[in-house]
Each structure stands twice: as structure tokens, then as C-alpha cells.
Amino acid sequence: MAIFGQVLTAMITPFDASGALDLNEAVRLAKWLQDNGNDGLVVSGTTGESSTLTDAEKLALWEAVINAVTIPVIAGSGSNDTAHSVHLTKEVTKMGAAGILAVGPYYNRPPQSGLEGHITAMANATTLPVVVYDIPVRTGRKISTQTLAKLANTVPNIKALKDAAGAPAETANLMAQVPKDFELYSGDDGLTLAFLAYGGSGVIGVATHWSAPEHQAMITAFKNGDVALARKYNDILLESYAFETGDDNPNPIPSKVMMNHLGFKVGDCRLPMGPPPVGLADRAATVHANLQKAREALSK
Secondary structure: OOOOOOEEEEEOOOEOOOOOEOHHHHHHHHHHHHHOOOOEEEEOOOOOOHHHOOHHHHHHHHHHHHHHOOOOEEEEOOOOOHHHHHHHHHHHHOOOOOEEEEEOOOOOOOOHHHHHHHHHHHHHOOOOOEEEEEOHHHHOOOOOHHHHHHHHHHOOOEEEEEEOOOOHHHHHHHHOOOOOOOEEEEOOHHHHHHHHOOOOOEEEEOOHHHHHHHHHHHHHHHHOOOHHHHHHHHHHHHHHHHHOOOOOOOOOHHHHHHHHHOOOOOOOOOOOOOOOOOOHHHHHHHHHHHHHHHHHHHHO
16 A cells, blocks of 8 residues: 555645635534545645735645644645745645645746755655655646656655656656655656556546545556456546546636535635636536446446
């Protein structure tokens, strides 16, 4: 079993009707995710709208969720300011988080030496395991395979990668260079099955908000050698992958719409994401209904 499990959700952050952080709903959602197929949670990552949360909101959110669940909670304490990231990492380490998510610094577009220095500084600020988060579509700079391999081999508590770089060949290249206990998590739900072939541990997902059981079944089937069954589960997840993000409704807008559809009161995204486009709620209802039908068909 991977250090954090095989299915984790990058949890959305609930806001009330006025746009304020809703800790009660965050706790309710976290408990529901724990009870519905998730081995762990990532709190205040990209999907959690971390860049719009104040430090006080992040600290309150981490504390509330850590105390509400028994599964591992990984805190997204990184930003594009190294000193700020180190500060938040130290603070959440005191709270009992299970790990740290260290995203590549966004907007600055630093050189690889700067990326290495930033992530190393975060890792040195904690005794917790660190998951490096590579998502160049949002940060503007890919953490190179060479840099990732160096971090994995020289910084003892850098234990995993959340890979949302969309470059499977480079992922395979990296996994040939890292220690045997280094773990790969798909940061792109649609690539999870492919990453398992490279030795991936699982997924830190978005569609896992509503389809964690199918992700669990897919990953378990693959690890048990039943690739055909894993593909069946992947097939029924394709619609969810397509729904979770897009140019007109980027992540996390669709996830908030879906969880509102499922009875949670998570509100809209804060600007600059903002409210969902017209028709997305209807699409969420269709995606969920189709998933339910597929569940029933596979269970027969």
C-alpha cells in the first residue's frame, strides 16, 4: 500500500453564499469523501482554490479537516513565494498533517535551479513526507525530469510526485531514475491507468469527488493483473474525465457544480474563476446519472 493510499481527492474548498469560507461544509464534505472511497485528501491545492485563500483561511481549513477525518491529509502549503511557503509548511506541520504538497512556483517562471531551491527549502522546513506537484499548464514552468530525479534522490523526505505535466514519456523516464520507494500519483485523472504501467501508486484526483469507488476498482484491478477489467472501469470514467475541466469551465468549477448537485453547499468559485456557465448543472446531472447506470451494469 502506498504511503497515502491509492485514491486521494484534491478537495474543493466550500464557500457560503457571500463567498466566505464554510468550515462546517468543509468538514461535512471531507467526512463524506472519507466514507466514499478515498484513502486521503489534499487540502488547499489547485482544486481547493489555494491562490484565493488567505493564510488564516488555509490554517483554519487545514485544522478543521485534519481533526475531522482519520485518513491522511496532505496540505497544499506551497505558493510562488519561497519564504511564505516555508512559513506555512512549518505551521501546518504542527497541526498533524500527514504530508505536504509542494507545487512548482507559479508566475515567476524561475530557472530549474530556482525550482530545486524552492522545493528543497519547503522540504527542509518539515519532517513530513513531501509530494512535489508538477503542473506546468498552471505554473508556467515544468519541473524538469533531471530536477525531479535529483530531488527524489537527494532530499530524504521528498517521497512522491503528483504528475500533471501531461508528458507520459517523461514520466516513464523519471520513474527509471528514482528510488524504489518513490511514489507516482497521477495528477491528471485521464492518465491514471497509463501511469500505473510506469509503477504509479494511484491518483490525486478531481473526478474522485464523485467516482472514487470506480478509481479504486480500476487501480486494484490493474495491480491484480486484470488489465481488461481496469479498462472497463476506465471506460466508464471517461465522461467524468471530460466533465471535470475544459476551456469554458476549468477545474474546479465543474467539481463544485457536481458536489452542489449531490447535495452539498459548496458555493461558487471565487473570482477570477467565478460562477459556472449556464447548462453546466444539467451536464453534471447527466454525468452522474450515466455513472450510476454504469455502476449498476458492472455490478451485475
